[in-house]
Amino acid sequence: VAPEASMAKPLLKIQRYFRRKPVRFFSLILLYLTAGSLVFLHAGFVGDNGPGARGGRDSLIASEMGSWASSDTRGLGLMSRVFKEKRRSGRRFGPPWMKKTRQEAKYIGCYIDDTQKRALRGVSFFDYKKMTVFRCQDNCAERGYMFAGLEFGAECYCGHKIQAPNASDSECNMECKGEKSNVCGGPNRLSIYRLELSQESARRYGSAIFKGCFHRPDNVTLALPFSAVIQNMSVDKCVDMCTEREKSLAVLAGDRCYCGFPTPLFSLHELEDEGMCLNRCQGEEFESCGNDKYFVVYQTQVQDNRCMDRHFLPTRAKQLVALASFPGAGNTWARHLIELATGFYTGSYYFDGSLYNKGFKGERDHWRSGRTMCIKTHESGRKEIEAFDSSILMIRNPYKALMAEFNRKYGGHIGFASQAHWRGKEWPEFVKNYAPWWASHTLDWLHYGRNVHVVHFEDLKRDLFTKLKGMVEFLGLKVSEDRLLCVEGQKDGNFKRSGLRKLEYDPYTPEMRSNINELIRTVDAALKKRNMSGVPEEYMPR
Template sequence: MLCDKMRYNLPIAGIVLILILLFSMKTELSPNFDRTSLSAIAFGINTKTSASVLEYTLQAEAMIDLDPNTFRCEVHDMGCFILVPPSQKIFGKKHPKITDVKFDEETLITREICINSCFQKQYTLSAINAAQNCCMCSTGFEGFISSREIKADTSFVKAEKCRSSSTFHVYSKIRDCEKGVSKESLQQNRVGCLDIPKTLNQFMIALSSPQLLIEQCILNCEMRKYTFAIPVKQKGICLCSDSYSLFRTVDNMTQAMARCGDENNLSNSDEIVEVYRTTVNDEHCEPRRFLPPKQNKPILLASYPGSGNTWIRHLIEIATGIYTGSVYNDADLYEGDMLGGFLSAISGRTIVIKDHLFGLKISIIYTMAVLLIRNPYDATLAEFMRMNTQGHIGVANNDIFRKPGFKAFCKNQLPSFWFGITKVVLKTFVDKVVVVYFEDLVKNPIKEIRRIVEFLPKEIVGSDEESLERRLMCLNLDLAGKFKRPPRKLNSDPFDELLRGEVDKSIENMNELLLERNHPPLPHSYFYHIMNVT
């Protein structure tokens, strides 16, 4: 019987032998001889659609069956700091609640154990010192990593990029930890859809499983420290990748994010796969950093209040990887991860410095400027809302715009202050200014932030195109940030005709000034009311 099998398989063995001989002669036969195609022919596979997929399918490692209840925590990686003594005074805020988490001596405190322990106790920050096997929790940065005596940048530098034995790696909460991969997590972290990747590079891996589960694919990629998981259920393959290897450009990522569409079409497709973001922090995105002292000459980030200055700071920080500063020492923004807010404007350690130019005077310290402009009506409404909710994202009833205080506020702000900021910035900096419209930023944030980064000094932000694409991909996944107020609609016009006439005239005058200085014209929406009344 065994001999019968051998006789039956002999022709196949002969064919395989011939193919092997041909392969060994490939350099003589053709310099472009395709090994994958040869393998496909030998196994009767359609090379037109499956050859490149077969390549990494054959090389795939077996997927590990991980605990489906594995702890997973989504956090911002703030980097390493030296914790300040609790007795030190803090700036403008009561001392945060701080505690150290007690574990059994034999327990090895991992990142997830520390983070989950802190979050379960309603803390928003967790800090782990692996060398000391120690975990600390806090409700705020000030009094935890910084104080009046020790600023955040000093604490950051003393940590020696996580090399100091007294270093604590700090994480800021995005959402509560969970056991395993929940349906809600799958929905929140689905980035988009793309065609099945045909090839893998050295920064991607393939894992095989006869019964592929999306949850197991994500857990396996997280275990291997990859930021993206791509379950190729059609092939029983799980791909793990970083952002750049997968998308190459931020535009490709944007297309993938918009592609999934109809779920039924997706489930019936043999060529399209879903892409999921894991809980692994992308080292190209986080943590942000402080520049060395005096490295950067102060750059002004000017805007009329309510124009989205805080939001654009968030976008610039992610796109450059460098903290922004402010002249206002805003404790709420500091506790919202904007750790450059308490530094001196002349420290040279931040990339841009927020300044609303009250009094229409520009400090001589500034060397160039980013000018953010927003429709004056929308900006005034947003700023009045912020003042009446005591917060950057608070929302109140639209009735507040009917109060007498609103009209008084408008008279003090519009139109002279709104137009005045643009006039003084353009006059002071001439060609060392980039003008950005809030409305364009909302419509195409990646394009506008790319313009800003390309305007900033190359010796500070760098000139490597791949690095910029990576950071813009990070930005693409976190466009809103923590301080972008949701849009709202008004039932009536809160501005009277007299004020509107003055403001509309300022809009026309500002547009003429911008065009004279070779800047783009104001967005068409600024003139909508003017066209309706004339």
């Protein structure tokens, strides 16, 4: 009897448990949901592996899209390809040692690349720290290019066609700097992918930049060697044609489209009134297509590669040339311009890893190595200045330079300081310490420098061709006008702030302005004392 009684006790407890209505109700619901979930999961696994499951989904998609497909079969082809791509198993493109890449890009091989004649002649960018295959593909796809190529583990090139022979896959053997398990080309070797552009890429070649109205060059066939007559001419048609031809300029002259690059014969320096180009396009009534005498010019997204090759000096430099400036005065931008204009790397008194990763390869060299064209420095002591044989001294409006350096200090090279920094104690303290340095830096270089070539940041922006030409001549190199015109087309580089986050108020107090204005007058007088032009008018207090 005792064993039976002991077995009955648990049953009685369970019975009492379910007599409590709320508890019984929720317990049943829980059991029901658990059982349903198990059945659902089981059906899902069986359905995915079953022979008829995939065909059923395909037929459903086809039936849902049937009426639309009859009106646009090309769209159906694109959509069906997208669905197939999503279902595709882990297929790998490219060499066997490469990881699976994104499904919208197909690896097509390793190709030879020549710095004088690139295999892919669209835009390019470098990142010697974070480059990956995906990042390169995404950047090229966003700009509407058909091919993306990676080289030297850190360089990305885009283009609409490959203009070089292929090489053995084993020659593309350098790991990506930002993804060690993937391959990013090799020395003078490109790992090239074909991109399948998404529907979001509405225009195949992206937007072009309007350059203005210009007079017909004297020898148009020599200035713009490729041309064609286009029926129902529009800006898009001309831009697309010149982009396919890998030309950076699309020039409209009525029903004729010219393609080329800026040259001394067609430099784009003499802008005409836009009214001279008013001539409605045949294919687009709201656009002007120019005429036989006055051309409408657009800059395509094709990168002009005539100034992209850069090297270290072939022989050790006999003199050390400084590129001196107060921080925030445009030194990095000036380095970018000098490298493109001369074809040689610039060095630095310091080492900035972020600059090296962005393509300034001379950053790692010791500043006395003699392998670079000139040396960036912000130093202003007598000993440091006299270590150089000559110098290019960059000067910028202190109001702009101080704000630029404050942004760099608290936001990085192309970032911005936060509102908390501007409104906090950091900004007044910064101006107090840095404003006098702006003046003393210039005065020290004027006093101790042996051969000083002064360049004002604002003048360089206004007349880049002339001022940069003077800088190249000061460095003792022969000037290539074609190369300078190439620089004009890509003058900004990777170190320009967007300008979208400008302060909505004046950060300078009246006391700050009074002190800075006095410093401006001091520098202006020092320049004029040495028979140089004073500071630009916009510096002077009003």
